[in-house]
Amino acid sequence: MAPAIRPPETAQALPREAYLSQEHFQKELERIFYSTWQYAGHVSEFPTTGSYKRFAVGDVDLLLVRAGDGAINALHNVCRHRGAQLVSDGTGTCKRALTCHYHGWAYNHDGSLRGAPKMGGDFDKTQFGLKRAHTEIWNGCVFVHLGDQPPTPVRESLAEVVWPYADLDRAKVAEAVTYEVETNWKICWENALECYHCAINHPELVRVFDQDGDAGGADGGDDYVYFVNPLLGDSLSVTLSGNLESKVLFECTTPLDEARGFFQWHTSTFEMVASPDCVAVMTYTPLAPNRTRITQTFLVPEKAEGGTDYDPGTLFELHKLAREQDNQLCTSVQKGVTNPAYVPGPFNDIYEVENLRFLDVYWKLMGDTSDLF
Numbered sequence: 001m002a003p004a005i006r007p008p009e010t011a012q013a014l015p016r017e018a019y020l021s022q023e024h025f026q027k028e029l030e031r032i033f034y035s036t037w038q039y040a041g042h043v044s045e046f047p048t049t050g051s052y053k054r055f056a057v058g059d060v061d062l063l064l065v066r067a068g069d070g071a072i073n074a075l076h077n078v079c080r081h082r083g084a085q086l087v088s089d090g091t092g093t094c095k096r097a098l099t100c101h102y103h104g105w106a107y108n109h110d111g112s113l114r115g116a117p118k119m120g121g122d123f124d125k126t127q128f129g130l131k132r133a134h135t136e137i138w139n140g141c142v143f144v145h146l147g148d149q150p151p152t153p154v155r156e157s158l159a160e161v162v163w164p165y166a167d168l169d170r171a172k173v174a175e176a177v178t179y180e181v182e183t184n185w186k187i188c189w190e191n192a193l194e195c196y197h198c199a200i201n202h203p204e205l206v207r208v209f210d211q212d213g214d215a216g217g218a219d220g221g222d223d224y225v226y227f228v229n230p231l232l233g234d235s236l237s238v239t240l241s242g243n244l245e246s247k248v249l250f251e252c253t254t255p256l257d258e259a260r261g262f263f264q265w266h267t268s269t270f271e272m273v274a275s276p277d278c279v280a281v282m283t284y285t286p287l288a289p290n291r292t293r294i295t296q297t298f299l300v301p302e303k304a305e306g307g308t309d310y311d312p313g314t315l316f317e318l319h320k321l322a323r324e325q326d327n328q329l330c331t332s333v334q335k336g337v338t339n340p341a342y343v344p345g346p347f348n349d350i351y352e353v354e355n356l357r358f359l360d361v362y363w364k365l366m367g368d369t370s371d372l373f
């Protein structure tokens with residue numbers, strides 16, 4: 001990776017404006033969220049031809065649609081006639097065509113224009129397909145990329161990340177929880193990158209999770225971290241008991257006590273915490289300088305049935321509890337950085353090493369910020 005381009009005054013944490021400024025926020029959308037791979041869902045959320053799910057970040061609004069050939073296409077959710085939004089609900093199924101509610105133009109599942117009422121014989125339908133974004137499926141996770149040029153494939157960027165499960169692409173979404181938190185997205189991400197705060201804020205988690213497990217730096221590439229999730233004692237899962245809380249486990253390709261993973265991809269603010277009984281996927285989507293949507297999606301093996309094979313209240317409980325504890329911390333930090341007295345503080349050079357790696361990635365993506373600071 002090229003040397004980080006950090007404004008000299010931000011040798012450690014970010015300056016106050018980075019958490020508050022609308023102008024800075026807009027640049028982040030353009031330079032990061034519109035220019036890197038973003039997680040949009042799991043393949044199981046597109047079970048049949050015509051299944052769709054919306055993905056929105058900033059002003060961008062995409063429609064991911066399963067086509068008849070099995071592909072999941074990312075189509076911009078804007079009609080090529082007068083620009084109406086095609087779909088306003090979050091998920092659904094359109095069996096044959098996506099039909100615009102305004103004048104009735106209809107689009108195929110690959111975005112090509114199928115019909116445009118009364119447009120006349122000279123009208124060339126081939127010129128008015130929906131605009132598309134790039135998609136790629138990695139371990140069952142569907143990523144989208146908004147750039148014009150074909151991006152570096154996810155599988156290439158993450159070639160060294162090998163999940164200890166053979167069937168992650170055949171998992172299913174057991175539950176998804178969404179929080180809107182009054183905080184900047186980077187405060188959420190910075191919080192997720194370190195466990196320095198765990199001992200006094202996550203008493204339940206640290207009975208299971210080894211807070212020193214990644215101290216001093218963890219394995220990973222330039223822009224991600226990946227390691228075997230460090231659990232304490234005989235713990236096998238991120239549950240309150242530390243026990244596996246489901247009768248149906250993922251198809252583990254390693255011994256059970258190593259069949260877990262912790263993955264954070266900085267350029268996508270995408271996080272996976274994997275145990276043999278449950279994989280928790282977290283995303284952090286910026287809504288405003290001081291507002292972030294956090295989604296926790298819990299994947300389980302496709303054959304696992306809630307209420308029969310596992311109790312959802314038990315299996316996901318620790319993940320949710322820690323998330324709610326972190327939400328309060330992130331809200332508190334946003335209040336603090338809003339105070340004019342805030343100045344960036346130093347990182348702990350053992351427990352917050354990953355925060356520095358994130359800042360390197362961040363400044364590289366942001367490029368020249370002389371117009372912002």
Ligand code: FES
Pocket residue numbers: 079080081082083084100101102103104105
């Ligand atoms: S805006 Fe969609 S058909 Fe006219």
Ligand SMILES: [Fe+2]
Pocket residue numbers: 191192197198202322326
């Ligand atoms: Fe935390």
